[in-house]
Amino acid sequence: MKRVWMVFLPALFLAFLCWSSALEAAEKTGAGGKGEKINDDYAGSEVCMGCHDEQTKSMGRNSHWKKAIKESPISNKGCESCHGPGGEHVRQGGGTIGSLITFSKSEPAQKKAPICLSCHENSSQLALWDSGVHKKQDVACSDCHSVHGAVRPQTGYGTTRVGLGYTPGPEYQTCGKCHLDVKAQINRRSHHPIIEGRITCSNCHQPHGSMGPSQIKAASVNQLCYKCHAEKRGPYMFEHPPVEENCAACHTAHGSVHAKLTVEKVPNLCQGCHDGTRHPATRYSRETLLTGAVPSNKSYNRSCLNCHANIHGSNAPSNPGSLGNSGSYFLR
């Protein structure tokens, strides 16, 4: 009997040790049970604020710092809601970053975005973030949103700073940091009034991700254009097929060196599709060359548009017998 206890007691003690350390480990493990250690070495915002004056001031102008909002960082872990536990950083007098997340360029986006998403993933705007191009290209929330550079949100057209703190300055400059080609396009002779502040990139694009092509805020290019150019939807008695099909057959959205955002100069634009019309669509014949005795009415001034003025479609009656009177030819 005595010998049994001599084996059993140490075994029981060992079992207790294992159980208690397992409990401790479980307490430190993330809720998802992914084996990630929870670091609860928080210092509290008051401490951070003692040393980081500038960021403290900027937070004060920020909707993240509203005590009235229950889910806001200030109502939770404060600075450490975003930066993570800063105990180690504080004990070293700021001498080491420790486990802090600094949102610096060197940290990968996959490490930064989940922090923001932990509070924002239910926003309808972010519903398609996971399938969006920006996430796939390692763009972080903080590449567009400047949490500390925040100004109060402004809305509507004429906006220069939308939402909460984009990098200070107009939105197109934030986007233009990376989209240099588009930035060049919006400065061309004909352009959507983006630099004038009348519309923004995000009037047309959902930067977080969308179902449409090129993350536009519509199912197709035409549906997008109709939002602001409803009159082009028709219906027309006489339709010009490419208009219904795709505005982009003739227009570019950002900017063009040709008038009215067209992808090509008229008549070349038209001649891309109409090479064999009854009246010669080609202006470069011997008789009609601009340098000839009689300059071609197909080159002069507005070229084809001199006569085919209602290029998107016409509701005028058609009377093919009398020239210049015909809706079906978009003459009026």
Ligand code: HEC
């Ligand atoms: C004793 C002063 C002190 C305290 C307290 C302190 N910090 Fe710091 N912190 C510093 C110093 C010094 C640096 C390094 C120099 C720098 O980059 O500003 C630094 C750096 C940082 C950085 C990185 C800056 C960068 O450019 O990479 C972040 C983020 C930061 N601290 C956040 C916090 C947070 C959050 C807290 C509270 C948990 C906190 N700090 C508390 C002094 C402090």
Ligand code: HEC
């Ligand atoms: C909502 C999330 C969030 C909260 C809350 C927050 N920060 Fe930040 N912090 C960031 C992000 C993101 C950056 C990277 C720069 C940027 O986007 O403005 C940053 C950068 C910093 C930096 C590095 C220097 C800089 O400006 O780039 C310091 C220091 C800092 N924060 C301190 C603080 C302190 C102190 C608090 C609390 C008063 C705080 N942060 C609260 C998200 C946050």
Ligand code: HEC
């Ligand atoms: C602890 C929760 C929490 C975290 C973490 C958090 N936010 Fe927020 N955020 C909020 C709340 C709450 C609001 C205010 C919503 C409101 O006004 O109804 C907000 C507002 C915003 C807004 C919109 C501002 C406006 O006024 O419309 C943006 C943009 C934003 N956060 C970006 C971020 C980014 C980027 C990060 C990560 C660096 C982040 N948030 C981290 C809770 C959080």
Ligand code: HEC
């Ligand atoms: C490519 C730039 C870009 C990136 C990356 C980005 N955002 Fe945004 N975000 C914007 C723009 C632009 C708006 C304004 C959209 C609008 O008005 O339609 C916005 C709006 C918001 C809003 C305000 C929504 C509202 O209802 O007012 C929140 C919150 C937000 N973003 C959070 C995030 C979070 C969290 C991430 C990272 C997971 C993120 N954003 C990544 C550009 C970006």
Ligand code: HEC
């Ligand atoms: C008037 C609406 C509109 C505005 C404003 C707008 N875009 Fe676009 N964008 C489009 C359309 C339409 C496409 C092409 C969609 C397709 O056919 O796939 C596009 C395509 C893109 C593409 C992908 C392919 C390419 O052409 O380079 C990028 C990147 C882009 N836009 C960025 C921007 C940026 C950055 C801004 C602000 C400076 C902006 N857009 C403003 C409508 C717009």
Ligand code: HEC
């Ligand atoms: C940190 C860099 C960065 C910033 C800032 C940025 N983008 Fe992008 N964006 C990218 C990259 C990388 C891609 C993928 C490659 C490409 O198409 O150019 C992309 C792709 C896109 C596309 C094409 C999507 C597709 O399906 O082809 C659009 C539209 C777009 N961005 C719009 C915006 C808008 C609007 C903003 C500003 C609110 C913005 N981006 C800010 C890096 C950025």
Ligand code: HEC
């Ligand atoms: C968010 C609103 C909005 C959307 C969406 C939009 N536009 Fe525009 N568009 C405008 C505004 C504003 C102007 C300037 C009108 C003015 O100056 O009177 C404009 C002007 C134009 C012009 C004339 C440009 C010039 O040089 O005079 C063309 C062509 C045009 N848009 C085509 C399109 C096409 C094609 C689409 C779809 C890809 C589109 N728009 C989507 C708002 C929009």
Ligand code: HEC
């Ligand atoms: C067959 C080529 C073609 C197609 C397709 C086309 N457009 Fe146009 N669009 C033109 C031409 C050419 C002009 C210049 C007309 C002028 O100067 O009289 C123009 C001018 C415009 C203008 C500025 C002048 C005005 O009439 O308001 C807008 C806005 C416009 N188009 C929108 C659209 C939209 C939206 C679509 C798609 C639904 C579209 N266009 C499809 C050729 C086209």
Ligand code: HEC
């Ligand atoms: C993307 C191709 C495309 C472009 C670009 C284009 N068209 Fe058309 N156009 C068509 C198609 C397709 C029809 C229908 C032809 C048919 O019904 O036989 C048409 C019909 C017409 C008609 C009526 C012809 C008829 O027989 O009823 C006229 C006039 C016309 N286009 C003029 C123009 C002018 C002027 C331009 C330049 C501003 C232009 N088109 C640009 C594709 C195009």
Ligand code: HEC
């Ligand atoms: C001086 C006025 C005028 C100019 C300029 C003009 N057209 Fe026409 N076009 C007409 C008239 C009138 C008709 C219908 C009568 C007919 O059958 O010839 C017509 C018919 C058409 C048709 C449909 C009939 C067919 O031949 O297939 C097309 C397509 C067309 N034009 C394209 C163009 C293009 C492209 C240009 C520019 C290179 C152009 N037009 C310049 C007056 C003009």
